[in-house]
Amino acid sequence: MSLSRIYSGKVREIYAVDDDRLLMVTTDRISAFDVILAEPIPHKGRVLTAMTVHWLDALSDLAPSHLVSADPSQFPEGADEIEGVAGRGMLVRRAQMLPIECIVRGYLAGSGWKEYRSSGTLHGTALPAGMRQADRLPEAVFTPSTKATEGHDLNISFDDAVEMVGKETAFAARDLCVEAYRRAHDAAEAQGIIVADTKFELGFIDGRLSICDEVLTPDSSRFWPSDEWEPGTNPPSYDKQPVRDWLESSSWDKTPPPPRLPAEVVQATSERYVTAYERICGRRLSDWYG
Numbered sequence: 001m002s003l004s005r006i007y008s009g010k011v012r013e014i015y016a017v018d019d020d021r022l023l024m025v026t027t028d029r030i031s032a033f034d035v036i037l038a039e040p041i042p043h044k045g046r047v048l049t050a051m052t053v054h055w056l057d058a059l060s061d062l063a064p065s066h067l068v069s070a071d072p073s074q075f076p077e078g079a080d081e082i083e084g085v086a087g088r089g090m091l092v093r094r095a096q097m098l099p100i101e102c103i104v105r106g107y108l109a110g111s112g113w114k115e116y117r118s119s120g121t122l123h124g125t126a127l128p129a130g131m132r133q134a135d136r137l138p139e140a141v142f143t144p145s146t147k148a149t150e151g152h153d154l155n156i157s158f159d160d161a162v163e164m165v166g167k168e169t170a171f172a173a174r175d176l177c178v179e180a181y182r183r184a185h186d187a188a189e190a191q192g193i194i195v196a197d198t199k200f201e202l203g204f205i206d207g208r209l210s211i212c213d214e215v216l217t218p219d220s221s222r223f224w225p226s227d228e229w230e231p232g233t234n235p236p237s238y239d240k241q242p243v244r245d246w247l248e249s250s251s252w253d254k255t256p257p258p259p260r261l262p263a264e265v266v267q268a269t270s271e272r273y274v275t276a277y278e279r280i281c282g283r284r285l286s287d288w289y290g
């Protein structure tokens, strides 16, 4: 029997298995400047899946997770009809997802930098004066946002998060995510990669706050090569830079449809994803399923 697909996101396809479980499949699709490009990036889905599994394992003493298995031999009947499921599929428990995105920032970038530049604050809290774009923050900060069903997510204060999920859950989410970020930051830094910020999605499974969705991947995090990090500038993104640079040099106005990527750009990007996994996680992609 075929599994029924219940959701198709920008990057993931989700299939219902039963009342308790889902099969999440991460495709090779890539977006840049908020537009999904026509060309898939070889191995990207495997990289994101392998990284998520690596981190869920490394963080397993901090919190339970939604992962049941990424081993294709454990997938339910019907899964083998899904193209490329081996290496890109994860069998997970269904969770009651928190209505917030749990973002942790260790550096001043993106919307955090924008806020600081206009008001000297980060999520409403004052930061030291004179900080530059991409500067490291005095300490990692939990900066939640709402999960917008359309358009951009909205940054909210910690008090807003308390309103939305309750005090106990908000504090537990903050402590868990900040500790998980710190660990990942230190592990990646030793490999020459800075995790500037990352987004976790948490949910309740059997009444316990659990780590769900993707974890510490290039799509949910800002990775910078340490040797190209220069406060005062916007560091290149470790994984997507070849695509961004090429698109910037084309005459594209950043509205769909995007131009076709040349094969060399696709290839260079694929290699960056594979290297990101192999460096940060210290494993070979060829040892992963698929």
Ligand SMILES: Nc1ncnc2c1ncn2[C@@H]1O[C@H](COP(=O)(O)OP(=O)(O)O)[C@@H](O)[C@H]1O
Pocket (backbone or CB within 6 Å): 008, 009, 010, 011, 012, 013, 014, 022, 066, 092, 093, 094, 095, 096, 097, 201, 203, 212, 213, 214
């Ligand atoms: N264990 C889980 N149970 C239920 N929903 C989950 C679980 N893990 C992740 N999700 C949700 O599944 C979706 C993942 O699909 P994705 O392609 O990343 O979509 P999006 O474009 O919304 O980020 C997200 O809405 C995420 O909140």
Ligand SMILES: [Mg+2]
Pocket (backbone or CB within 6 Å): 009, 213
């Ligand atoms: Mg997502």
